[in-house]
Amino acid sequence: AAHAFWETQPVTQFSAERSAPELPEGAIQPPQKVEDVRQEPYKLPSAYEWCTCDVNDAQEIVEVYTLLTNNYVEDDDNMFRFDYSKEFLRWALKLPGYTSQWHIGVRAKTSKKLVAFISGVPARIRVQSAVVRMAEINFLCVHKKLRSKRLAPVLIREITRRVHLRDTWQAVYTAGVVLPKPLATCRYWHRSLNPKKLIDVGFSRLARNMTMARTIKLYKLPEQPLSPGIRPMHPADVPAVTALVTTYLQQFAIAPVLSEEEIAHLLLPAAGVVSSYVIGGEGGRVSDLCSFYTLPSSIIGNPEHSTLKAAYSFYNVATSVPLEQLMTDALILAKQDDFDVFNALDIQHNEAFLKDLKFGPGDGFLHYYLYNWRLNKELQPRQVGLVML
């Protein structure tokens, strides 16, 4: 039944031969006229109703937080579940140009309980040489008690309809599952910062030939960053950081096109949400940037520890120091901020430092997908410049 849904969507099908040159790259379906887009919401099972979640409303953001923290993505062994904070969700959903029409909830008609959610935010994404206005789709979540009611396809059709109503015909999304048809398949890697806790909670295992003392020593980091002058990014850095990131992202086959406003929103430090550090160059220029976002995970059923504090590599540009040194500073700064682990995908230039900085491979993959855009060749992870939250 799952394939039946994706076989009806404008995505590259598994059956399609990528090598077939006759299919042109680009939009799979031409855009419709906005006035021809279906006006009425898709039909839900009779006990449920659509709602729009107002992320500025203190109560509604709590409802979205509660749904996700109890029902969103878990690791393959169901030991950890993402625990996006309320502040993080507000930040991720209120990107410049956002609309609450793309923050879609499903409520039980009687109890009014939020039982499902899906979101989109506007983004300009360059795919090779084409800059395409897209929706970044994220946080698709159906309450555990309502799984296999085929709600997810209805949520996907509904957000597609609402994205079409705003004259937007492409989307980008990631998933840990294989769907038709990955644009890129990335591996995730973890760098221990607090190895004792990671082993206590079962995230990591003590190597057979290592003691705990030896393991703690192995992952020990300097107290202070190595790069002279590295400091938190602040508002006056936004123009220079925008220039640095824009130049850096040119080299990737898929990357966001970010305005100063978007750079400010995405990268200016926000406690418990995003951390960014810069090294200043001459005349107010910025020569280097490292950044990571805060995404804790609930530790399912562990009495001693309830939360794994994880940092996720975001955008990192090294032009005046070696990338390994910059990322070592990111690890040092994350450790100073009491993170337990630093996570990264093998995208951007990350392969160059993962092994040397003692990252270990994770047990799963993160697949990138485009909606209504065909590329004849799957991308290598190093060709991906876009980081999804």
Ligand SMILES: COc1cccc(CC(=N)NC(=O)c2cccnc2OC2CCNCC2)c1
């Ligand atoms: C450690 O707690 C976890 C809780 C839930 C799932 C996973 C494994 C996993 N699926 N990890 C990732 O997807 C991942 C690993 C490294 C970097 N970014 C990632 O995903 C990001 C980007 C996609 N949206 C989720 C966060 C781990």
